[in-house]
Amino acid sequence: MYIIEHDAKELLALRGVPVPAGCLVEAGTAIPAQLPSAGPWVVKGQITMGGRGKAGIIRKAAASEELERHVRSILGTTVRGRTVSAVRIEQQIRGAAELYLSLLLDAASGGVRVIMSDRGGVEIEAVPANEIKSEVAPLNADALAACVLRLAGSFQNVAAHALRDAGQRLARIFLEFEMQLIEINPLFVYPDGSWVAGDAKLVSDDNALPRQAELHALVESRAGVYPEAALKLAHGFDYVVVDPDGDIGLLTTGAGLSMMLIDELRAVGLKPYNFLDVRTGGFRGDPARLVNVLKWISAGRHIRIMLINIFAGITDLGEFSRLLVTALQQVPEFKVPVVARLAGNGLSDARRAFEQAGIKLYTELDEAIAEVQRQLGAA
Amino acid sequence: MINPRIDTTAGVIVQGITGRAGRQHSRIMKDYGTRIVGGVSPRMEVRDVNGIPVFPDCRAAVDATGATACVALVGALQLLAAIQEAVAAGIKYLVTPTEGMPVHDALKALHLTRDADVTWIGPSTPGMAVPGQVKLGFLPNDSLRPGTLGLMSKSGTLSYEAGYRLAQRGIGQSVWVGVGGDPIKGTRYADLVPFYAADAATRGLLIIGEIGGHEEEDFAAALIQHRFEKPVFALIAGRSAPEGVTMGHAGALVHGSHGSFESKRVALNAAGAQVFSSLGEMVEGVARRL
Numbered sequence: 001m002y003i004i005e006h007d008a009k010e011l012l013a014l015r016g017v018p019v020p021a022g023c024l025v026e027a028g029t030a031i032p033a034q035l036p037s038a039g040p041w042v043v044k045g046q047i048t049m050g051g052r053g054k055a056g057i058i059r060k061a062a063a064s065e066e067l068e069r070h071v072r073s074i075l076g077t078t079v080r081g082r083t084v085s086a087v088r089i090e091q092q093i094r095g096a097a098e099l100y101l102s103l104l105l106d107a108a109s110g111g112v113r114v115i116m117s118d119r120g121g122v123e124i125e126a127v128p129a130n131e132i133k134s135e136v137a138p139l140n141a142d143a144l145a146a147c148v149l150r151l152a153g154s155f156q157n158v159a160a161h162a163l164r165d166a167g168q169r170l171a172r173i174f175l176e177f178e179m180q181l182i183e184i185n186p187l188f189v190y191p192d193g194s195w196v197a198g199d200a201k202l203v204s205d206d207n208a209l210p211r212q213a214e215l216h217a218l219v220e221s222r223a224g225v226y227p228e229a230a231l232k233l234a235h236g237f238d239y240v241v242v243d244p245d246g247d248i249g250l251l252t253t254g255a256g257l258s259m260m261l262i263d264e265l266r267a268v269g270l271k272p273y274n275f276l277d278v279r280t281g282g283f284r285g286d287p288a289r290l291v292n293v294l295k296w297i298s299a300g301r302h303i304r305i306m307l308i309n310i311f312a313g314i315t316d317l318g319e320f321s322r323l324l325v326t327a328l329q330q331v332p333e334f335k336v337p338v339v340a341r342l343a344g345n346g347l348s349d350a351r352r353a354f355e356q357a358g359i360k361l362y363t364e365l366d367e368a369i370a371e372v373q374r375q376l377g378a379a
Numbered sequence: 380m381i382n383p384r385i386d387t388t389a390g391v392i393v394q395g396i397t398g399r400a401g402r403q404h405s406r407i408m409k410d411y412g413t414r415i416v417g418g419v420s421p422r423m424e425v426r427d428v429n430g431i432p433v434f435p436d437c438r439a440a441v442d443a444t445g446a447t448a449c450v451a452l453v454g455a456l457q458l459l460a461a462i463q464e465a466v467a468a469g470i471k472y473l474v475t476p477t478e479g480m481p482v483h484d485a486l487k488a489l490h491l492t493r494d495a496d497v498t499w500i501g502p503s504t505p506g507m508a509v510p511g512q513v514k515l516g517f518l519p520n521d522s523l524r525p526g527t528l529g530l531m532s533k534s535g536t537l538s539y540e541a542g543y544r545l546a547q548r549g550i551g552q553s554v555w556v557g558v559g560g561d562p563i564k565g566t567r568y569a570d571l572v573p574f575y576a577a578d579a580a581t582r583g584l585l586i587i588g589e590i591g592g593h594e595e596e597d598f599a600a601a602l603i604q605h606r607f608e609k610p611v612f613a614l615i616a617g618r619s620a621p622e623g624v625t626m627g628h629a630g631a632l633v634h635g636s637h638g639s640f641e642s643k644r645v646a647l648n649a650a651g652a653q654v655f656s657s658l659g660e661m662v663e664g665v666a667r668r669l
Contacts, residue, residue, distance in 0.1 A: 105482060107562050108569070108597050110489045139486045178483045180562065207455060208481035242620070255560060256534020256589050260616040264657050275620075279478075281400070311539040313505055313517040314400065314476075343543065344519045365540065366659065 001204050001229045002048035006088040007218060008200040015173050017166075018196045022090025027075045031068060037091035039063060043070040045077065045084040046225075050201075053122050055079045060092055086225075093196055098186035099159060100124050100132075101166055103144075103174045105181070111136040112144055112174065114167065116151050118159040120186040144171040161193040177215060178208040209233060235292060238277040241300070246273030248372060249297035249306040249336070251290075251324075253280045253315065261309055261365075270373065273300045280315035283323060290327035294334045307372050308340035309365060317342050318349025325357045337375060341368035380573045381498055381566055383556045385472055387512045390416035390446035392437065392470075394461050395453040396428050400476075404452065404517060405429055411520065413513045416444040437468035448472035450506070450515050455479035458502060462488045466495045473565070474515040475501030485563040492565055499565025504557040505535035518542075518555060526551020528669060529575040531568050532587035533560045533594070537616055541587055544662045550669055553581040560589070568598035572605050583610040583669050585661075586652075588643060590617035595643040599650035610668045611652035614661045615643050 021036035045057030061067040100120030106113035137147035148167035181203040223230035396418025434440035506516010511525035522542030532538030655661035
């Protein structure tokens, strides 16, 4: 899960990482009369993507009128399909150098990669490779601390001091919260070696949430900001509305096949509403997951049809089809036609259940997609 | 070199054999021809499952049966301990289908299995198969067919679909390895490039990838490094996924251009691989070359 900057900074501040004084302003709420710092400020749109400065949703403000203008203009902006629903207003840092520091799980080398540079900021991608120091350490506190010391030691006095201190603190946080990525860019460093995290990009591990109480609480308390993670915590599977205007609800299992189906539907000009990896293996005889999914899909404003695609490996299709028929009875508001494609274990059982329920069943995906197209075209 | 072509006579034990998945899939694997010789269940509530003897721990199971391979069907938060137990008991080939293993646990397991020279496939994998001979995990029989195409996949279900359609066209697999959809894993695409290059039964290689991470890019670099000469095909899912949102698999998170479909397509093309973004095109493309 990609944690928004404001939450990331609050989390880091609780662990003693210096961050610029700031506050969150959500759409529809007023700017607090008493801001955490006097001007000048920076207004930063809170969405989980890089390149926010270049996209125009990070702006500096010297006076209150300018601040209000920026807050108003950034809130509600849409960048690459995402709408900014909150901004962080924070103290503008001046008189400091901009450095770069990150720690990430490195899949290829099987360790934690620590990256440092004394030339950070928005143009980090343009910094020559020889000015970026990087090393991989095994995943344990001592090795990581030693790695930070070695890397920081290759910089000049002030930078070395700040990178060493920041690196040590962030390494502990990386382990404590089981992070996949912590990136501080820029890391503001004053001439006396003291430092402030100018930005903070944290990617946590959804799989570790059950044993990460603070992150668990964050997701629960801010479900509107982390809808996918909150849904997974509450229900044990993944569901994402990919196009609120979509007219095809998808009942699918398996992340890869579900993504591929969305790609293929879009490639022929169709408009899928949602991504779903319902994890049929987790049903355990209970239709609850299907009941929820049918309700959520029914809530789509333009839904006209639902396409089921299940290729059963671990799943038993007989059980799946019986649970689906039960779930359909429990969700009377679900009224659109259903086209199903099933393959794999238990197909003959499923065929009987679907026949009784009047659901058209295909065994080839292309034929099911063609039927969806036909029904949408005919309507 | 990691060799996923498991010896078909190897004895296999199943951790968590008394659970729902353990009972069902130990039977399906056994019926397929896999030599399932034992199960492990610390509670020992039953003595056998589908005629397979149950032991209290891996050590006892290995001592009694001489097993060298293991399929672990345990919960996500118990998986690291299960792997530690299997490795300590001398298991050399380990398949862990469990989804949801914390990534820091996966990294610890990776160090452990590498140090002990254990082949680890997983987590979040449907398993592996040498079609017609042996399978460890859940790969559905409808999708398996003996043949000459090496197949590696992050996604279970998408690979079932791909294998099924290829099988309908008469194209089968030499060795099929579900590497799994998590960012940190025992075996990555790139790790198996030397194996597929050397494997005489493999005439071409298909990877089924998806957005996120840079495993496809690393695979492309390995093809170049090892001068891989057989035809290579790639099907990549998630072309139309939104940025910054995890789509089911923990590994499928795109930040900026990093991990995007385009970045993978460019890297794979540069290494001579043919990249497809739909199942139908992929099947036709593979059929033309093999």
